[in-house]
Amino acid sequence: MDILSKEKKLAKLEKQINDLGDSKAVEKLKLEIESYKKKEMTKLTAWDRVLLARHQKRPTAKDFINYISPDFIELHGDRLFRDDRSIIGGIGTIDGIPFTIIATQKGKNLENNLLRNFAMPHPEGYRKALRLMEQAEKFKRPILTLIDTPGAYPGIGAEERGQGHAIAQNLFKMSQLTVPIIAVVIGEGGSGGALALGVANRVLMLENAIYSILSPEGYASILWKDSTLAPKAAEIMKLTALDLKDFEIIDEIIKEPLGGAHYNKTETFKNTKIAIMAEFHKLRRLSGTELHYRKITKFRNFGFLQRFNYENLGGIKR
Amino acid sequence: MNSISKTLNKRKKLKKNLKNKISEGTYNKVKNLDVPKGLYEKCPSCDKTINMKKNIENDYICNHCGNHFRMRAIDRIKYIIDEDTFAEKGLGFITLNPLFQDGYEEKLAKYKKATNLDEAYIYGFGQIFGQPCVIGVMDSYFLMGSMGSVVGEKVTKSFEYAIYKKLPIVIFTASGGARMQEGIFSLMQMAKTSSAVASHSNMGLLYISVLTHPTTGGVTASFATLGDIILAEPNALVGFAGPRVIEQTINQKLPEGFQRSEFLEEKGFVDKVIHRKDLKRSLAKLLALHRRSY
Ligand SMILES: [Zn+2]
Numbered sequence: 001m002d003i004l005s006k007e008k009k010l011a012k013l014e015k016q017i018n019d020l021g022d023s024k025a026v027e028k029l030k031l032e033i034e035s036y037k038k039k040e041m042t043k044l045t046a047w048d049r050v051l052l053a054r055h056q057k058r059p060t061a062k063d064f065i066n067y068i069s070p071d072f073i074e075l076h077g078d079r080l081f082r083d084d085r086s087i088i089g090g091i092g093t094i095d096g097i098p099f100t101i102i103a104t105q106k107g108k109n110l111e112n113n114l115l116r117n118f119a120m121p122h123p124e125g126y127r128k129a130l131r132l133m134e135q136a137e138k139f140k141r142p143i144l145t146l147i148d149t150p151g152a153y154p155g156i157g158a159e160e161r162g163q164g165h166a167i168a169q170n171l172f173k174m175s176q177l178t179v180p181i182i183a184v185v186i187g188e189g190g191s192g193g194a195l196a197l198g199v200a201n202r203v204l205m206l207e208n209a210i211y212s213i214l215s216p217e218g219y220a221s222i223l224w225k226d227s228t229l230a231p232k233a234a235e236i237m238k239l240t241a242l243d244l245k246d247f248e249i250i251d252e253i254i255k256e257p258l259g260g261a262h263y264n265k266t267e268t269f270k271n272t273k274i275a276i277m278a279e280f281h282k283l284r285r286l287s288g289t290e291l292h293y294r295k296i297t298k299f300r301n302f303g304f305l306q307r308f309n310y311e312n313l314g315g316i317k318r
Numbered sequence: 319m320n321s322i323s324k325t326l327n328k329r330k331k332l333k334k335n336l337k338n339k340i341s342e343g344t345y346n347k348v349k350n351l352d353v354p355k356g357l358y359e360k361c362p363s364c365d366k367t368i369n370m371k372k373n374i375e376n377d378y379i380c381n382h383c384g385n386h387f388r389m390r391a392i393d394r395i396k397y398i399i400d401e402d403t404f405a406e407k408g409l410g411f412i413t414l415n416p417l418f419q420d421g422y423e424e425k426l427a428k429y430k431k432a433t434n435l436d437e438a439y440i441y442g443f444g445q446i447f448g449q450p451c452v453i454g455v456m457d458s459y460f461l462m463g464s465m466g467s468v469v470g471e472k473v474t475k476s477f478e479y480a481i482y483k484k485l486p487i488v489i490f491t492a493s494g495g496a497r498m499q500e501g502i503f504s505l506m507q508m509a510k511t512s513s514a515v516a517s518h519s520n521m522g523l524l525y526i527s528v529l530t531h532p533t534t535g536g537v538t539a540s541f542a543t544l545g546d547i548i549l550a551e552p553n554a555l556v557g558f559a560g561p562r563v564i565e566q567t568i569n570q571k572l573p574e575g576f577q578r579s580e581f582l583e584e585k586g587f588v589d590k591v592i593h594r595k596d597l598k599r600s601l602a603k604l605l606a607l608h609r610r611s612y
Pocket of ligand 1: 361362363364365366380381382383384385
């Protein structure tokens with residue numbers, strides 16, 4: 001039973017309570033719900049987390065920004081082609097400190113999702129992000145990025161305008177910035193499209209967020225020629241926050257309420273804000289050179305391999 | 319005192335061994351590797367039957383239509399670099415299996431044996447018509463030239479070597495993108511290599527990237543498109559998303575010539591499309607033009 005069917009069962013129980021009104025049976029059912037939550041909602045498989053990360057009710061980047069930085073002003077456009085609505089960017093204060101905030105934005109319903117292109121940015125989106133980051137660098141403003149995207153959009157227009165080039169430029173320039181950068185994966189972190197906002201000093205992840213090289217569906221269809229095997233693929237891909245923390249790819253995990261972020265949004269936002277500010281206060285003490293150096297050293301060391309030694313040479317058959 | 323001299327001797331011995339091993343490394347051993355399986359094969363571009371031996375003599379270009387075939391990394395180096403100037407660097411990295419994927423080690427072993435390479439990328443020092451440079455070449459015959467931890471590491475190392483020696487660098491890209499089997503580690507190589515390009519660029523050094531067929535995915539979205547000068551071979555497939563993925567997403571056929579290097583030149587993402595026969599001369603010229611004049 002995956003997480004969505006568990007949720008359905010819970011909703012059914014809750015409906016029964018409402019139908020009953022006040023009585024002893026209510027107390028009994030309430031207890032049943034609590035025990036069910038504790039027993040079932042804590043046992044999450046990797047696929048459950050994928051479902052939670054893509055959940056219809058999961059708070060989007062805008063919801064986070066509304067709570068974290070209520071005075072956020074959105075700034076539009078890349079100054080070259082047009083404004084990409086799947087990436088939002090702007091300036092706002094968090095605890096009175098001005099931040100440049102950039103995020104990929106999913107829609108709440110189909111109509112909204114068409115406007116946001118399902119949070120799959122075009123090159124102009126990445127160029128807008130880069131423009132705002134360079135602006136932040138000029139005014140020595142820290143940068144916060146919120147990542148929730150299935151990946152960069154694969155389409156004719158995107159290729160014509162240089163999707164690969166735009167992402168590469170973001171990676172290149174982001175690694176050179178000297179202001180503190182904090183990235184938070186709040187939902188899906190899909191491949192290069194997510195990494196283009198993720199070259200940060202500190203990378204945080206919500207408990208039920210995922211971060212991977214490609215979607216479990218894509219993985220399953222490449223490996224087994226069958227995208228319905230995605231649940232199986234999710235288990236072996238190591239895409240959950242816990243796995244990535246083990247690999248030291250991410251720095252911190254932000255706790256979510258029982259059953260996922262949408263069960264108690266305020267608590268999720270609060271936890272996120274606390275985690276962001278804790279990291280920021282660690283980073284603000286460091287100089288720009290130090291921040292830059294630490295960032296490139298961190299990314300330099302990513303990789304899972306056996307490093308050079310003389311004995312290794314014996315192993316290679318030429 | 320005794321122990322120090324012992325260690326020194328040991329290191330000397332190891333270095334000597336290493337030198338021997340490198341001198342008989344990839345370059346010399348793979349010389350007659352590329353004898354094709356069939357003597358006659360069909361050109362995928364013009365459908366004419368071609369004599370593969372003649373094709374190889376013609377630098378892997380179809381006599382009939384001028385289609386550029388994929389070139390093995392070793393052949394590319396032989397073709398571009400002056401004779402006896404190439405010194406391979408960065409040997410001895412071993413690819414591991416971080417996600418414990420079934421069959422990945424076997425697959426690697428199979429490709430290692432078939433291609434005589436340790437990974438899908440080789441680099442080293444070389445000269446192009448006397449112009450010294452660091453040269454790196456990806457080999458699309460090794461697991462589609464996909465970028466895993468070791469490829470990312472070696473690409474980064476080649477930039478670091480170029481920084482250390484204050485040399486320009488030329489990289490031939492040919493890759494299907496990130497290496498799926500290594501998951502998130504493969505993704506992180508994009509950031510790692512891009513930041514290595516930035517460090518090299520900050521030193522005021524030249525980076526020429528040459529896009530060859532096919533360059534897609536994570537490699538396109540990192541070091542391949544970050545060159546100071548970006549060249550491409552004719553009719554090479556270059557793009558971020560693969561054509562099949564795009565067709566599935568937008569549900570229509572792609573136009574003729576889409577994502578080919580001429581298309582990219584027209585859209586302004588490639589400096590120049592250069593025929594393979596002119597490539598060496600053009601590279602030497604570009605390198606010469608970037609000598610410091612003051
Ligand atoms: Zn032909």
